[in-house]
Amino acid sequence: MGRSPCCEKAHTNKGAWTKEEDERLVAYIKVHGEGCWRSLPKAAGLLRCGKSCRLRWINYLRPDLKRGNFTEEEDELIIKLHSLLGNKWSLIAGRLQGRTDNEIKNYWNTHIRRKLLSRGIDPATHRPLQGPADVSFVKADEKGASLIRKEDEQKSNNSSSSNSNSRSSSDEPKRWRCPDLNLELGISPPSHQEEDSEEDLMREELGLCFRNGLLEFR
DNA sequence: AATCCGAACAACCGCCGCGAC
DNA sequence: TGTCGCGGCGGTTGTTCGGAT
Known part of the structure; x- marks a missing residue:
């Protein structure tokens, strides 16, 4: 047990x-x-x-907590970091002074997800929502709540064959990747053969680097 | 005025990583 | 090398509050 x-x-x-x-x-x-x-x-x-x-x-x-509304700059930073790190809330929080992982997680689920959906961006993949049906759905529903429900339904359908708890898929290799960004964060540093990708530039901008094969903050 | 409903967020739960032994 | 315990993390639930009906 x-x-x-x-x-x-x-x-x-x-x-x-x-x-x-x-x-x-x-x-x-x-x-x-x-x-x-x-x-x-x-x-x-x-x-x-x-x-x-x-x-x-x-x-x-904790006395160093900021509390209060998130600024537009914080919003954008969270979105960028999430696109690189996925649901690594503690890592994201480490980059936002005075914010906690729990606070950012809640804020993501209640505000930013909706914000991205209203922009026609899939909050899970940070890519444009697929298909005209989805886009019209966003336009028809500015608040995005219905879309979130739709997204949740899709997610539950997709995950019906596997456990929803990502950490319980124990046959996964011991590494993690940003959703659909082809970022293998636990493996070798990016090759210099290719030109800097958008992700590389974003990592640079956010002060992220590869160390011992892992993505870390500088 | 009462009720409903969704948003917001505080708090809990279960699991994992890692160090100590 | 294996086991155990602690701290930490991410997902989820519970509660509160405000607006709509």
Whole structure:
């Protein structure tokens, strides 16, 4: 069976954090710093599991969080990074000061996906949506909600033969690629024989480089 | 005024990578 | 070399809120 749970679930709170819990967590981390999440709740006097504390701190309580609306520049940067990295939210977040992976993930799913669809761009592949039917669908529905539903249906159809959890396809090689961009990010650096592709230029612009065969930030 | 519905986002769950032993 | 535990990640769910009917 699976591994044991990260904490004694019977004696932990779940759901929304109270003001007092937040204050306790912040006060503890101010004194002791981050880390040792497993032992933190007991030490801080919190009836929470360590994971929950970590998440709350990372996504909400950290003092360097920006919060508030995303700027147009941030939008475009997220789109560029996503086209290169796919759903690697933590990597994308690492490039946006004061933003968390969870925040960017939520923002992507609620705003940017719709924005790209309204531009006639497939948010999964960053390519123009295929076929006249899809385009007219966008025009007919500015909000894109129906299109998203349609896209979801297609996705579920496509994935019906395979597990939707990409990480569970364990026979995949130990590398990952940007969706439909032919970017084999875990293998050898791009050949110099070819001229710089659009992706190469984008990597350059975003400060990405290959190191030990892996795509990393400079 | 009540209800419905979708958007937004906080939080949880399950899995994986990696270091320690 | 294999196992275990922790931290981290990405997907998903739950809750809240505001606008439409």
